[in-house]
Amino acid sequence: METLNFEFLKEINKILEEQPGVLATIITTHGSTPRKPGARMLVLRDGTTIGSIGGGCVEAEIKREALTLFDNPQKKYALVKSNLTDFLAGEEGMICGGSLEVYLELLQPPGRIY
Numbered sequence: 308m309e310t311l312n313f314e315f316l317k318e319i320n321k322i323l324e325e326q327p328g329v330l331a332t333i334i335t336t337h338g339s340t341p342r343k344p345g346a347r348m349l350v351l352r353d354g355t356t357i358g359s360i361g362g363g364c365v366e367a368e369i370k371r372e373a374l375t376l377f378d379n380p381q382k383k384y385a386l387v388k389s390n391l392t393d394f395l396a397g398e399e400g401m402i403c404g405g406s407l408e409v410y411l412e413l414l415q416p417p418g419r420i421y
Contacts, residue, residue: 315358319349326351327415329373333360338405340391341365352377360409365389369409376413385411 322328329350336343341361348358348366350373360366372387390406 315347319357322349322351322357323414324416327377327413328352329376330412330414331360331369331373332410332412334386334408334410336405336407338391340405340407350374361407365391365407369411373411376411383413387411 319328319330331348331350333340333342333344333346341363342359346358346360348356348360348369350356350370352374354370354374356366356370360369368389369387372385376382376385387409388406389409392404392406
């Protein structure tokens with residue numbers, strides 16, 4: 308499991324005081340993946356990301372899924388399974404071939420409803 312970076316937590320806590328964000332956390336991996344369980348990324352409504360869960364196609368897929376949570380206030384959580392072998396590894400320059408599950412959670416500033 309990857310260790311949680313204290314500076315990352317401080318940064319996202321400051322951001323989340325002002326605006327909502329979706330926290331993406333890798334919860335399981337199988338085979339070869341760029342990051343391991345515990346890796347996190349914050350996705351903001353405008354598509355900005357802070358942190359990384361591996362980059363490339365898988366990160367773009369998770370970002371797309373995270374953005375859907377902003378449009379559906381009743382849905383605050385999601386579990387996304389991504390198989391890295393589904394992407395064209397040769398064309399994308401990817402060398403991973405594993406799979407991962409990412410937990411998405413919509414976080415909102417205290418006392419605000421969006």
